[in-house]
Amino acid sequence: DTGVSQNPRHKITKRGQNVTFRCDPISEHNRLYWYRQTLGQGPEFLTYFQNEAQLEKSRLLSDRFSAERPKGSFSTLEIQRTEQGDSAMYLCASSDIRKANTEAFFGQGTRLTVV
């Protein structure tokens, strides 16, 4: 297993366009998280899944954002009608609920630039 994989690594889009990112977690991990990181800040929690169920969404996740995890494997994060304020690094992480320390492994992230 190569760890958490995110695609694409970079995305430049025009304001108003829709974008979709993909995350492939570590294969046996049942929890998957999305975070957003802006320049000079730490990652901020957006949402998480346990298997295919989306169990929590941050108030940062506006109506233009939607995340899915069909079949409890890979996940997608879609942003509709992108705005310049959406420019950030989007990080995905996964963890195994069976491990007590809930250690989360992060992907390399998708850097979104909205022009």
Added chain:
Amino acid sequence: GEDVEQSLFLSVREGDSSVINCTYTDSSSTYLYWYKQEPGAGLQLLTYIFSNMDMKQDQRLTVLLNKKDKHLSLRIADTQTGDSAIYFCAESGSSNTGKLIFGQGTTLQVKP
């Protein structure tokens, strides 16, 4: 609410020890973590400490936890130029969802 604070910048000479400090607000956090982020990369877990411990050592890394003051520190012994990165402190918060609350990160600059 949940909040994590870190100093923004630390500069040390190669071979010296580095100490990065963090304060957090949620006393019910079960685990506290230190992550490292190199330029353009994701986050790498360095170490973590369970809340009922006050110290954990892992090779060059020593984590100290003062639960009364809600203060966490990371000491890196014999700091190398390859240790230059941004270090994030994170707490697990009061829920058992596994979501993390991160500080804003401390940039460690190691001068040769």
